[in-house]
Amino acid sequence: MRSSRRKSFLVRTLTDVYIVGSGETKYGELWEKSLRELAVEAGLKAVEDAGIYSKDIQILYGSSSLAGSINGQNDIGSLIADFSGLASSNIPALRIEASSASGAAAVREAYLAVRSGEYDVAMVGGVEKMTDIYGSETLDLIGTTLDREWEWFMGATPAAMAAMTARKYMKDFKVEKESLAMVSVNDHENASKNPNAHFRNRLTLEGAMGATMIADPLNMMDCSPMSDGASAIVLASDRYVKAHKLDGVKIVSSGISQDYLALHSRESFYRLNSTAIAGRTALSKAGIKASDVSFLELHDSYSIYALIELEDLGFAEKGQANQLVGDDIKLNGSIPVNPSGGLKAKGNPMGATGIGQFVEAYLQFMGKADGRQVKSPKYGMLHNMAGTGSTSLVHIVGGA
Amino acid sequence: MGELSSIWRESSHRYRLVGHKCGNCGTVYFPPRDICIKCHRESIGKISECNLSGKGEIVSFTIVHDVPPAFARQRPYAMALIKLEEGPILTAQIVDSDMDEIEIGRKVSAVFRRIREDGKSGLIQYGYKFVLDG
Numbered sequence: 001m002r003s004s005r006r007k008s009f010l011v012r013t014l015t016d017v018y019i020v021g022s023g024e025t026k027y028g029e030l031w032e033k034s035l036r037e038l039a040v041e042a043g044l045k046a047v048e049d050a051g052i053y054s055k056d057i058q059i060l061y062g063s064s065s066l067a068g069s070i071n072g073q074n075d076i077g078s079l080i081a082d083f084s085g086l087a088s089s090n091i092p093a094l095r096i097e098a099s100s101a102s103g104a105a106a107v108r109e110a111y112l113a114v115r116s117g118e119y120d121v122a123m124v125g126g127v128e129k130m131t132d133i134y135g136s137e138t139l140d141l142i143g144t145t146l147d148r149e150w151e152w153f154m155g156a157t158p159a160a161m162a163a164m165t166a167r168k169y170m171k172d173f174k175v176e177k178e179s180l181a182m183v184s185v186n187d188h189e190n191a192s193k194n195p196n197a198h199f200r201n202r203l204t205l206e207g208a209m210g211a212t213m214i215a216d217p218l219n220m221m222d223c224s225p226m227s228d229g230a231s232a233i234v235l236a237s238d239r240y241v242k243a244h245k246l247d248g249v250k251i252v253s254s255g256i257s258q259d260y261l262a263l264h265s266r267e268s269f270y271r272l273n274s275t276a277i278a279g280r281t282a283l284s285k286a287g288i289k290a291s292d293v294s295f296l297e298l299h300d301s302y303s304i305y306a307l308i309e310l311e312d313l314g315f316a317e318k319g320q321a322n323q324l325v326g327d328d329i330k331l332n333g334s335i336p337v338n339p340s341g342g343l344k345a346k347g348n349p350m351g352a353t354g355i356g357q358f359v360e361a362y363l364q365f366m367g368k369a370d371g372r373q374v375k376s377p378k379y380g381m382l383h384n385m386a387g388t389g390s391t392s393l394v395h396i397v398g399g400a
Numbered sequence: 401m402g403e404l405s406s407i408w409r410e411s412s413h414r415y416r417l418v419g420h421k422c423g424n425c426g427t428v429y430f431p432p433r434d435i436c437i438k439c440h441r442e443s444i445g446k447i448s449e450c451n452l453s454g455k456g457e458i459v460s461f462t463i464v465h466d467v468p469p470a471f472a473r474q475r476p477y478a479m480a481l482i483k484l485e486e487g488p489i490l491t492a493q494i495v496d497s498d499m500d501e502i503e504i505g506r507k508v509s510a511v512f513r514r515i516r517e518d519g520k521s522g523l524i525q526y527g528y529k530f531v532l533d534g
Contacts, residue, residue: 163462
């Protein structure tokens, strides 16, 4: 008995996992659309794009960060399954929540479910409906990404926490505010070529520098917007892809890590340990180096984080990412950052944001990214983060 | 949002800056923790309350202009990361001080203040803020 059990463990093999379809709503202030309409629109587009039928989906993961607070709706997994016409399939459907990293966290769960061999086809859908309440109330609720009792209670907002990180970073490494602004300029440039982006206007450096102050030194052009939107992808196992002759983009590896919930508990205010560890894990599992990555989708909820993430993910030494924000991060640069437009300009519908990065990667590798297409990408790195860095996920996709 | 019981639970920490101390290694924690992050299970049953001096210095700060509803009447206000002389770092407002004089490295002291108010008929919540030392 014992030996046969041991044997079955040894012969277990993990299957490769592919993204076989993607769907997305426009991101933005979509007053005419409800939470469920957004979720269903993205989900159905993904199913159609994958060339499968709804009944082929064996498990569904939904992600949303604030639906319970803003819309008073929980059990998003069932909501999406039901209104996508899947209720009678009675498949497992769960919501995954990890604050602003909910999207990638849901993809990771679906990836593991397929990778293990338990399921062949999984749907992952993320949705956020942030404009159903007043902006100041939404600001209150995005404070749930912080330590509610010891940061938010005292008057801290996510922008305030990012601003304190930015001030210390800029002082210690003598980095000018312009370097932060250039991240937003690049996001807007790329988003101008993305029809689903929240903001499609180009942004000048002067415009980025002169915007309304939010939390000094960060102004409105350093901060991602509150967006409505939904993104969905369909994942399938290697054998399913082969049996049904589907085109797909491989999820090569997945890394996740945590850090202290509150910024004040961390050993450094400009070193994102969770990001560094998740990044190293993803690279090592993929068997590649940072220099093998063709493009990055970074969680730049605030511009300062893009610089810090470039450093902690291995693309620059600490305090030196400002050397990359001129030309290197551009679409035709040495390491294109946020071809989608990033959180600043594509938008930040929190629970959908991380899945939107996979939508972008899928389009890039399928050669469907139109005016923002990265030239013959080899690997894409996707980084999604909760709050000030309490949870980070890094995925490597591509590699065909 | 109703947070009545949490306000009552945290009152000693927020009103009098009471932290926690690990009886095994002596590390002081604020905000309080029920287990020492260095000693783990060795600290179980050995965590005790300890009073903090309220003296510290600014590690970083920001002036917040886009504020949540409970802080609408205080806009704009200064938030800071403050390293207390006992070691812990906390997040708090700097008040009663010229905002132009706030700098990284400045010494500060804790004061007892109104933190936030939940609308006209809502609760008024109190706790610590900090002032620049003269």
